[in-house]
Amino acid sequence: MRRIKKQSVSGFALYEVLLGVAIFAVGILALGRAVENCLNASMLNAEEEAVRQMLSNRMAEIQAARGVPDRVKEFKIDSGYGPVKLVQKSAPAELTEPNNTQLNGINLVTLTAQWERGGISQSKQIKFYVYRPG
Numbered sequence: 572m573r574r575i576k577k578q579s580v581s582g583f584a585l586y587e588v589l590l591g592v593a594i595f596a597v598g599i600l601a602l603g604r605a606v607e608n609c610l611n612a613s614m615l616n617a618e619e620e621a622v623r624q625m626l627s628n629r630m631a632e633i634q635a636a637r638g639v640p641d642r643v644k645e646f647k648i649d650s651g652y653g654p655v656k657l658v659q660k661s662a663p664a665e666l667t668e669p670n671n672t673q674l675n676g677i678n679l680v681t682l683t684a685q686w687e688r689g690g691i692s693q694s695k696q697i698k699f700y701v702y703r704p705g
Contacts, residue, residue, distance in 0.1 A: 618652040655686045
């Protein structure tokens with residue numbers, strides 16, 4: 572007589588498959604969140620770079636212009652990320668030499684960019700000196 576051997580077939584049980592799918596799903600969700608954070612950071616970086624470029628351009632214009640910079644001047648610039656208000660203020664620097672000699676013709680210029688991101692006010696500022704001999 573021949574005995575028929577029952578073959579034991581090993582396989583994954585349903586709960587093991589479900590556990591594997593759950594771990595995979597959590598990994599995909601985490602990866603999606605990481606990609607979203609990278610895209611947000613990239614957009615914020617591009618926005619701030621555009622504002623830095625506006626400040627840099629205005630500084631170059633002031634340095635290249637003849638005459639004393641305007642005391643107060645405001646610009647509204649439409650960037651690709653919304654309106655940016657650029658405020659220019661200039662005042663005599665009132666610098667002195669170590670022997671208390673007044674240095675004339677030097678102005679301190681302050682450029683401030685103000686904008687909103689998600690309803691929150693943002694700003695960047697640069698200060699620089701401009702010499703215009705009198």
